[in-house]
Amino acid sequence: MALLEIKNLHVSTEDGTEIVRGVDLSVNTNEVHAIMGPNGSGKSTLAYALMGHPAYEITEGDILVDGESILELEADERAQRGLFLAFQYPHAVPGVTVASFLRSAINAVRKAKAGGEDDPIKIPEFRKRLDAAMKQLKVPKEMAGRYLNDGFSGGEKKRVEILQMALLQPRLAVLDETDSGLDIDALRIVAGGVRELVGPEMGALVITHYQRILNYIKPDFVHVFVDGRIVREGGPELAEQLEAEGYETFTPEPVGGEA
Amino acid sequence: MATTETQVVGEIGNEYRYGFHDPEDYFFKSQRGLTREVVAAISEHKDEPQWMRDFRLKSLEYFEARPMPEWGGDLSGIDFDNIYYYIKPTETQAKSWEDLPPDIKQTWDRLGIPEAERKFLAGVGAQYESEVVYHKLQAELEEKGVLFLDMDSGLREHEDLVRQYFGTIIPQNDNKFAALNSAVWSGGSFIYVPPGVSIEMPLQAYFRINAENMGQFERTLIIVDEGAYVHYVEGCTAPIYTTDSLHSAVVEIIVKPGARCRYTTIQNWSSNVYNLVTKRAVAYENATMEWVDGNLGSKQTMKYPAIWLMGEGAHGEVLSIAFAGEGQHQDAGGKAVHVAPNTSSVITSKSISKNGGRSSYRGLLEVAKGATGARSKVVCDALILDEESRTDTYPYIRIDENDVDIGHEATVSKIGEEQLFYLMSRGLSEAEAAAMIVSGFVEPITKELPLEYAVEMNRLIQLQMEGSVG
Numbered sequence: 001m002a003l004l005e006i007k008n009l010h011v012s013t014e015d016g017t018e019i020v021r022g023v024d025l026s027v028n029t030n031e032v033h034a035i036m037g038p039n040g041s042g043k044s045t046l047a048y049a050l051m052g053h054p055a056y057e058i059t060e061g062d063i064l065v066d067g068e069s070i071l072e073l074e075a076d077e078r079a080q081r082g083l084f085l086a087f088q089y090p091h092a093v094p095g096v097t098v099a100s101f102l103r104s105a106i107n108a109v110r111k112a113k114a115g116g117e118d119d120p121i122k123i124p125e126f127r128k129r130l131d132a133a134m135k136q137l138k139v140p141k142e143m144a145g146r147y148l149n150d151g152f153s154g155g156e157k158k159r160v161e162i163l164q165m166a167l168l169q170p171r172l173a174v175l176d177e178t179d180s181g182l183d184i185d186a187l188r189i190v191a192g193g194v195r196e197l198v199g200p201e202m203g204a205l206v207i208t209h210y211q212r213i214l215n216y217i218k219p220d221f222v223h224v225f226v227d228g229r230i231v232r233e234g235g236p237e238l239a240e241q242l243e244a245e246g247y248e249t250f251t252p253e254p255v256g257g258e259a
Numbered sequence: 260m261a262t263t264e265t266q267v268v269g270e271i272g273n274e275y276r277y278g279f280h281d282p283e284d285y286f287f288k289s290q291r292g293l294t295r296e297v298v299a300a301i302s303e304h305k306d307e308p309q310w311m312r313d314f315r316l317k318s319l320e321y322f323e324a325r326p327m328p329e330w331g332g333d334l335s336g337i338d339f340d341n342i343y344y345y346i347k348p349t350e351t352q353a354k355s356w357e358d359l360p361p362d363i364k365q366t367w368d369r370l371g372i373p374e375a376e377r378k379f380l381a382g383v384g385a386q387y388e389s390e391v392v393y394h395k396l397q398a399e400l401e402e403k404g405v406l407f408l409d410m411d412s413g414l415r416e417h418e419d420l421v422r423q424y425f426g427t428i429i430p431q432n433d434n435k436f437a438a439l440n441s442a443v444w445s446g447g448s449f450i451y452v453p454p455g456v457s458i459e460m461p462l463q464a465y466f467r468i469n470a471e472n473m474g475q476f477e478r479t480l481i482i483v484d485e486g487a488y489v490h491y492v493e494g495c496t497a498p499i500y501t502t503d504s505l506h507s508a509v510v511e512i513i514v515k516p517g518a519r520c521r522y523t524t525i526q527n528w529s530s531n532v533y534n535l536v537t538k539r540a541v542a543y544e545n546a547t548m549e550w551v552d553g554n555l556g557s558k559q560t561m562k563y564p565a566i567w568l569m570g571e572g573a574h575g576e577v578l579s580i581a582f583a584g585e586g587q588h589q590d591a592g593g594k595a596v597h598v599a600p601n602t603s604s605v606i607t608s609k610s611i612s613k614n615g616g617r618s619s620y621r622g623l624l625e626v627a628k629g630a631t632g633a634r635s636k637v638v639c640d641a642l643i644l645d646e647e648s649r650t651d652t653y654p655y656i657r658i659d660e661n662d663v664d665i666g667h668e669a670t671v672s673k674i675g676e677e678q679l680f681y682l683m684s685r686g687l688s689e690a691e692a693a694a695m696i697v698s699g700f701v702e703p704i705t706k707e708l709p710l711e712y713a714v715e716m717n718r719l720i721q722l723q724m725e726g727s728v729g
Binding site: 051052053054055074075076078079080084085087090091093094095096101104105108109112147164168 | 675676677678680681682683684685686687688689691692695696698699700701702703
């Protein structure tokens, strides 16, 4: 049984426009999957749908985590099952510091794990983990006291997304265009952070337009995503082919089946 | 904030926590309704000097002569004939919590006041119905000449000082409810801080209404002498009844040259209380007056803490938070009147409306002729949580001087679906996510509070948020 299983998934916007048009995909721990596609192909919609964004309706198909459908679960319950989405455009929450937010989020997940009983992380332990993660991701210490994403540069936002991922320890991380807005040094650090977390406890689904981030994250599987469907699947060599030839050569002829 | 949230999460599902009430076993309770006889009886009961008795009776005439205000909130539900204007719960005032009758002591225990006193307060006054039943000030402050008494004791023991200032900042005919308070006032705090004395920990007064249809009319007078500093905090709660109670206080503050006074209110009346309060301070040369005003409870609040900047270099600040839930109207704001040159003021108002609640910012900024170099900034931010709720802004500005620097900003925002989704994707429930956004919204004000009060304010906001979404 796969950690995440997407079966014939169809997703529409509120006005009824179908954006994702039949996707099949399985992701396990220890695996990095890349979804590569041009702008407007529906990649971000797929990411939002996985996380349970209320503006997107699943009209057909299913999403399973550990063999159980999560379609009826709210975003917070999906997070508590171990899903994580690194946003392409993270939202600002003025007045709430990064540290305070992270602690609340960790405690919410811990509470769910403890069957609804409060089980707050001890403050020294939280500090220790936060310091270590910030150091590893080269996030300046003062960021912990700043208001979440409020006035952050694009690069700062992306790093703090990965910082959140490191502290929340999800089982499946979906990274939506995490590479956009990052310079090469930042990209290397962020990709290193992701690669470090992938292992027996976590798998990752990296959504990107460019091959660049994949040089550092090194996917095990590559899925080419055009017009709401996966049109080609393969290993890391597929990413290089894409980079050389562009998306035009991939006719939108869907291929199904397991990765 | 995280600690608070953890505590609070455990309380989700609770209603207003202070809605309990004690059995009534009172030393003295006046008849319902307001007459000359009731006013005279209050004065008699308190064994007051003739001038105060005359002041009360004259105030009653002003009250009767003035029409009900037609601006602000809907006050049509107030039935002046149905209110108890004076209730004396105990015969004497206690100096230790143990000396209080068990019911009353238990109330304060449940509100956590004795514990707070031990931990972080320099002095405490606790008013129950019309009288302050407990009062204590740290001995070292008493030795420095600090006076912190209930207003009635202040009048008895320091009559000259009281007579010099009482009713000078807020005249008895200032408005209908100030006149009412002037006629039937009882309790409240009298504070005098001698020159140069800085009181590091706050003094706190706690106001509790227990009886149904009670009218509480405390009267507070604070004099901060030259170069002195005091932070005074008040908190308010009441039981939930099906019929209404009235709280109508008057607070007068004199901040002398170079002195500083901060006055913090965390008002959490139950949703059947009309809260109609007049608060005004005068600040002399280089003095600083700060009002921190948190309005979370009550049915209808009308309150606009005012600062008159009378001396050159005086500075005034009003930080106001209003939270209007179902059936609530918070009509709150602040006033700054610049009389002297080079004075400055900042009014920051943050309001939240949910479940059909209504919050209004109502403020006055006035610069008199001759107040050259006056600077003022007014910022009003409103957050609306649903379609049924409402917010309004009524800024009144009168400038009679050219050489001034005035700024006014107002924003209205809603909690966005995207912002909620972002927080929920990290594991927070919808209610927790909304509460976090609201806590962040008011953070510029809560960060000004001492830690204990910031915790309390956040906790109250969390409680208000429960059941407001989803």
